[in-house]
Amino acid sequence: MALERTNGRDAGAERSPAAVGQQADAAGHRPGVVAAAVYQHGRRLRDIRIEEAGEWRNREGVVIWIGLHEPDQELLRQVQLEFDLNDLAIEDAGKAHQRPKLEIYGEAIFVVARTAHMTGEEIAFGETHLFVGRGYVVSVRHGPSTSYMAVRQRCEASPAALAHGEHYVLYSILDFIVDNYMPVVEAIHGEVEALEDRLLRDRLAKADIEHLYMLRRNLLRLRNAVVPLVDVCRRHEHLELPGMEVAMQPLFRDVTDHVRRVQEDIDALREVLAFTFEASLMIGQSEQTEISRKLASWAAILAVPTAIAGIYGMNFEQMPELRFRYGYFVVLAIIIALCVTLYRFFRRARWL
Template identity: 70%
Template sequence: MDQPIKSLHPLPARESSVVAAAAYAGGRRVAEIMVEEAGEWSRRPGHVVWIGLHEPSLELLRRLQAEFGLHDLAIEDALKAHQRPKLEQYGDALFVVARTAQMLDGRISFGETHLFVGHGYVVTVRHGASTSYTPVRERCEASPKALLEGEDFILYAILDFIVDNYMPVIETIQAEVEEIEDCILAETSTQSHVRRLYQLRRDLLRLRNAAVPLVEVCRRLEQPGLPGINASMQPLFRDVSDHIRRVQEEIESLREVLAFAFETSLMTGQAQQTEITRKLAAWAAILAVPTAVAGIYGMNFEHMPELQWRYGYLLVLVMIGAFCSVLYWRFRRNHWL
């Protein structure tokens, strides 16, 4: 088995923005490289340079531009986050923007990955919340035959990794929504549950806006004519499109569930308020009887015959109790109490 080629001279410390930079040949890593020598490695026959950056400076991007001849507009887009997912072609090079997502502190945090893909090189630029692509690199290096395909396979592996990471986010939200639904059906939901449902629905809308445009990106990658994309890779990009459509279906289904849960929580709250109102009205009607009687006797009229009767006070109490008991029985029968 061929041994990986080692770099012949010691390398200086790598910049903090450069996560990884390596050259590959025959599907195997042959050297750790510096940005200043990336262009030379990429021009060697059968070699591919794969550089990973995290929130790089403009100066670092300019150095990469000098090495690979990157377009000014692509450099400008890669420097700034908040780009819409897209695919742009600049001559023989491609510039791809994808949105990443992960759960942080109960909310969906979004990041971006910008990819420069050209003959002999792939450069990834990550912004914001994004899972490290180290597992992607390790998976590719563990499969030299697949990595032998070159830069288009690396592009596919990264896009597939981004799309696959959408599903854990959806599953986490789905589990939380089921818990809130159980609280709603058990009539133990609170106002915080309603607010949480609204937050989750907004987050899912943002996730849909981040994921769905990748369908168009992959559709263009499926079609012939793009530089550096071999026909053998087109089915793989079609598979990524299928995954995105599945993610879209899951999002739409979950948003409907959230809408129903939100409406159910509101209806449950209204029903609880109505029930409380009925109870208050029923007790108010019951208490109205002794209040009215006490109000009459509190007016201190001089001629009230029952005041001179020995059992008058007892009779009034019995009548008050009887009226209140009848009212209580009727309200209980009508499920007001």
């Protein structure tokens, strides 16, 4: 049976928490439940309530797919009872700011992934927790993450692929998360190129340095979200996970390749930003050195008349050349000659 790869780049529009809540109410779900449906052999049967999930478990070819957005503890406990989820996993799912990871609890797995997408010119970071077991997938979103309704629609449009069950749903969500990293990296790449062009034309201003620092900080946050996900996806390439099919390995290998490419792009951008900052410092130091050389050159030139005038400005009666008729003109000519000589010397040395 051929598997189709979902592409996160043509996902649906982002949805605010208010819109998600309106959708949940319209579908008759309780607050915090975005969608809850049951599928058999890849085809959607109907929407269900959380309390009905236990009735459909362990049926042949049935997968229950539930999507939650910032659920309360009561809702999480209800989901735990219906799917017999681990206490530690439920405790982690109730809190945001978890590190991306994959944990195995018996015949079920718990996956944490960090999400990122552009909201205008800012990067919005969110978090997704996934419970995957035999016949069910429960996704828990925290923060301003993009809705997975587009992923659900694409999976429903391909019943043959969705018939592979819960691990195909897991793959589709992870692929969607990873693909959403790319627009963020591309946006940062454009800003980095703009900083590089500005550096070549002129010195970076203080605002540019502050913007450079913000870009480095965003790249670090994005890297902290991406790098642990490499290991999470890599583990899905092997048959060490409960219920993993051989046919799913190429799909998860593809996701792993995408994550690694994102990681490489992030590392490359961080190196470019580091070089841009160092180049800005070197240009500033070079300009300061040039100014210091000019000041030193003019100080040396002005030291000649200052020294001669200081000597002949002493109030002694017995001094040579005091009675010389053309002494002033001779001294003035000597001063000019010495100053011109020094000026030409510094010009040849490129100090002036």
